[in-house]
Amino acid sequence: MVVSTPSTASPPIPTGVGACRQPPRILSMPVRRSATGDRSGVPMPASRDPISLPRPLTSADLMEPTGDGLKVAYQGCPGAYSEAAAKKAYPSCHTVPCEYFETAFQAVERFVADRAVLPLENSLGGSIHRNYDLLLRHRLHIVGEVRLAVRHCLLANRGVKIENLRSAMSHPQALAQCEQTLTKLGIEHREAVDDTAGAAKLIAEQKLQDTGAVASSLAAQLYGLDILAENIQDDTDNVTRFMMLAREPIIPRTDKPFKTSIVFSLEEGPGQLFKALAVFALRKINLTKMESRPHKKRPLRVADDNCSAPLKHFDYLFYVDLEASMADPNAQNALGNLKEFATFLRVLGSYPTDVSEA
Numbered sequence: 580m581v582v583s584t585p586s587t588a589s590p591p592i593p594t595g596v597g598a599c600r601q602p603p604r605i606l607s608m609p610v611r612r613s614a615t616g617d618r619s620g621v622p623m624p625a626s627r628d629p630i631s632l633p634r635p636l637t638s639a640d641l642m643e644p645t646g647d648g649l650k651v652a653y654q655g656c657p658g659a660y661s662e663a664a665a666k667k668a669y670p671s672c673h674t675v676p677c678e679y680f681e682t683a684f685q686a687v688e689r690f691v692a693d694r695a696v697l698p699l700e701n702s703l704g705g706s707i708h709r710n711y712d713l714l715l716r717h718r719l720h721i722v723g724e725v726r727l728a729v730r731h732c733l734l735a736n737r738g739v740k741i742e743n744l745r746s747a748m749s750h751p752q753a754l755a756q757c758e759q760t761l762t763k764l765g766i767e768h769r770e771a772v773d774d775t776a777g778a779a780k781l782i783a784e785q786k787l788q789d790t791g792a793v794a795s796s797l798a799a800q801l802y803g804l805d806i807l808a809e810n811i812q813d814d815t816d817n818v819t820r821f822m823m824l825a826r827e828p829i830i831p832r833t834d835k836p837f838k839t840s841i842v843f844s845l846e847e848g849p850g851q852l853f854k855a856l857a858v859f860a861l862r863k864i865n866l867t868k869m870e871s872r873p874h875k876k877r878p879l880r881v882a883d884d885n886c887s888a889p890l891k892h893f894d895y896l897f898y899v900d901l902e903a904s905m906a907d908p909n910a911q912n913a914l915g916n917l918k919e920f921a922t923f924l925r926v927l928g929s930y931p932t933d934v935s936e937a
């Protein structure tokens with residue numbers, strides 16, 4: 580097998596189920612870096628020096644990298660929780676702050692970044708629906724999940740006391756997660772902004788005296804704010820689940836716990852959803868999450884290989900997470916069966932389950 584290196588892309592990450600199962604025999608490995616300098620854990624010699632000649636790829640090289648040199652795009656300012664999630668997934672990555680989620684997706688699509696990180700659900704606030712829609716409108720693949728314990732702090736400019744605060748500024752999810760505590764502290768008004776760290780930055784830059792930010796302790800440090808209260812979320816078990824997205828899927832495995840995220844739509848009619856769920860129940864595949872999104876009035880341009888894909892109308896879209904790997908024939912059969920009657924089906928990704936402490 581000859582490994583080819585794409586001219587502009589990252590080093591080759593094999594695509595498709597079952598690709599590269601055998602340890603590859605390398606005949607030649609061109610010395611080339613991508614425009615973004617992506618190294619993704621694949622050996623890339625810098626010169627013809629015999630000491631730095633390429634070593635054969637191992638299966639470890641084909642796993643998700645831990646992040647050395649990897650660029651990970653996230654929505655928000657430095658100190659946002661999404662950045663912490665990126666660091667948890669890829670400890671030695673470079674994080675790339677982006678103004679909007681859309682920008683983070685585009686950064687990966689245009690090879691400016693290698694991964695995007697996206698918050699999808701929270702143990703208190705539930706699903707972040709807008710981000711589910713983004714997954715469908717773009718062609719990125721879920722390659723990992725990270726569960727992050729979110730501990731909110733109340734931040735304010737030096738010298739400001741809690742009694743001086745009339746307003747709390749943050750991401751809407753963060754404000755919702757602290758609603759009762761903020762009210763108990765006597766803070767009446769809420770101001771929603773795009774991200775928690777962005778609130779901290781704005782309060783510091785504008786030297787606001789009557790507004791506090793709900794954000795991380797790291798944001799306090801980065802923007803020179805005082806921490807007036809810690810752990811202000813209404814529920815101590817406040818966990819957010821983030822997804823890691825990439826241009827190419829990873830090779831699913833069966834030697835460790837994997838999840839597979841899918842989205843599908845069905846014909847209208849009695850029993851359709853029952854039939855869809857039976858596909859998994861009959862094969863003893865556990866579902867860890869299910870979300871339905873009404874779409875009757877909102878046509879969707881679903882990303883596929885044809886960029887001029889027509890708008891499609893779905894009554895409902897069902898997002899389901901399966902406790903199964905796409906490398907498992909049982910899961911492949913289940914999806915094959917679902918495809919027979921679903922009006923639309925897309926596998927968003929098959930990725931290792933985050934079994935670490937949140």
Ligand SMILES: O=C(O)C(=O)Cc1ccccc1
Nearest residue numbers: 659660661750752753774775
């Ligand atoms: O605004 C942030 O810091 C984010 O990363 C989004 C978010 C907001 C609240 C909880 C978890 C993630």
